[in-house]
Amino acid sequence: MKTTGNLGLKKPEGTDLVDIADLNGNMDILDNAVTGKVDKVTGKQLSTNDYTAAEKTKLAGIATGANNYTHPNHTGDVTSTGDGVTAIAAGVIVDTDVNANAGIKFSKINAAGSIMDSDINDEAYINMLKIGTGKINNATLDQLYGVTAPIQGQLNERVKQTTASITYYVRSDGNDNNTGLSNTAGAAFKTIAKAVSMLPKIGEHSRSIKIAAGTYAEAIDLKGFGGSGPIEIASLGTLASGVTNVQRVNVVGCSSQITLIGITSTATTDNAFDVIACTWVWLSNCYALSGGGGTTYGVCAYGSNVIVSNGIYSNKGGAIWSRNSSNVFATNIQGANNSIGYLATEGSKIGLSANTLTAVLLSDAKQGGLILGDPRESSIPLQTTADITYYVRTDGNDSNTGLANTAAGAFKTINKAISMIPQILNHVVTINVASGSYSESVKISGKEGSAHVEFLGTSATIIGFTAERCKRIVVNGFTATSTIGAAFNVYDGGMIDIRNCIVIASAASQPGITISAQKADIRNCTISNRNMGIFTENGEVTSITNTGTGNVIGIYSSHSGSINKYGTQPNGTTPEAVLNGTITSGVLNPWGDNTTGMRTGVATGGGGSLQSIPANVFTKVNYSNEYFDYLDEWSNSKFTAKKNGLYAINTLLTFIGAADGTIAEVIVYKNGSKDQCIGRGGAVKFQDLSISGFTITDLNAGDTIELYVQQFGSAALNLTNDGSYTNLRITRVS
Structure with a gap:
């Protein structure tokens, strides 16, 4: 029996017997051989080269992305060593070589003069932070291109300086395209803002704006003007109210002397004249008459020195407010119907001279500030030493002494005469007012002492008369309008x-x-x-x-x-x-006991030391002074009725230094128990907290009455010991 040359498979010949075992053996040999073979792929063939282990090891040692390229050194327009450029010859890169998206870092530019003015085109952008102090002077600022409009405006303002005195004119029929250099419709500006924009920020010469009479629907804004040269903004019309009108005036951060003349502000929701952080501002013959009240002021000075003269400031929350260490001098100003006349706060001062300004609530108020009178009044003593008579006439003069009834001796205003009166009156002071009309609201405040002030008018007409906190005043012969x-x-x-x-x-x-x-x-x-x-x-x-x-x-x-x-x-x-x-x-009781001494009558008031009233606790009021007690019913601040009847109880209590908005109430205690609240009130800004109470209550003989008070502040408050402001009256009315 023959066999195959490769696998040794048995091949029976024609005379050989076929053995099943031989067939199965062949099958096993084929099956084992197939497992070690590679399938053939169409279009592919096996290499005729052998792949060795050494070649595999060499391939594994090469990094991902590696190459074996070496950049040659270069000389000429561009000098390089290896992969780095060390120099580029001048003129090699031109404008056309840099596209719109190209960017050059300033950190790459080291040598002085590397970029010249001619190297920067109109589209170039320069980060201003890269320009060091002093590296670009005023003369070359215009060579910087590409800065934004606001920055360019700032740069322009920085280099604005006067070379000579200059005056611009503004008229309602002008045009902002004009030169502004003469007072004609064809030359003057139309707006004040345009004229202000033309003023150099730094001035060693005078700078003026002359404004024709009319109404301008704009504010006057002066900000950041400096230099030794003054600035004057003046009306070309008469120096009267309502001739040259603007919305408001705002002067901020100016070290130059600023003067405004004949300007009327029509502001109602803002301060009429704001002066902030300025060295010296003078408001002459300026006016603020439009209503507004509330928290608006005629003049508000903040951290500034201001003179206010010969103007009128009326119908405001306050006429003049000096704040934040400002110094304001007000002379010959007028005004009426302001809530507050003068207000000095935060270490500020206001000096006053020959003013006739009046207020509805307070003529002046000081909250950490100081208000000084006319310097000529510094010799006024604290109290009188003899009777005094001052004379006032319409043909007088407030520079006179006021001691003679002649045009050369009498004062011109009643308020001037009042300003000469000492605070404490031990002798009678008479103000004799001649016939005529006096355009002033007369006000007298805080006069104390054993004597009084007497106003004697002979057919004299005034606007109004106010007396506050004065012990004794007489007014005779005046007409108030x-x-x-x-x-x-x-x-x-x-x-x-x-x-x-x-x-x-x-x-x-x-x-x-x-x-x-x-x-x-x-x-x-x-x-x-x-x-x-x-x-x-x-x-x-x-x-x-x-x-x-x-x-x-x-x-x-x-x-x-x-x-x-x-x-x-x-x-x-x-x-x-x-x-x-x-x-x-005059007859309170028709039953026959209206005679003094027959009916209950108790009058008592403060006295001794101040009484401290703690917060949020009912405290009995101590009335230390007894003025009268007809039936001996008062003892130790307690009333004990001797007869049945109706009793009228009337009291006034005044706290010192209560914070604005503090509430207090007074309660009647009957027979040691709370009976009824007869008074409740709150503190008003710039005034002490006063509570008045009144009631009529029925009492039987032996019933007692005491008054308790409670205040709802954050700390204890003192009741005044002045009997004029803390007192009690009890009367039986039936």
């Missing part, structure tokens, strides 16, 4: 006599005479055409033989006030009205 407030307004004092005075100017929403928290004797006066002829709130008024018609209410007593009337009274649509007050003709 105010229609924006009470013609005569008197409060928080001792006693005032108002005699032979006239109020007839029509003001349907304003009272004729107002008396608050003090006593008054009003006689032989005429009060007509007001909402109330005589009005008192927590005051005691004696009204004798007064007349008047056309009032809404003739006489009105409110909030513990009382009016004791005799003879004729001012008439009204409603002759008399009360709101928690009383009006009487």
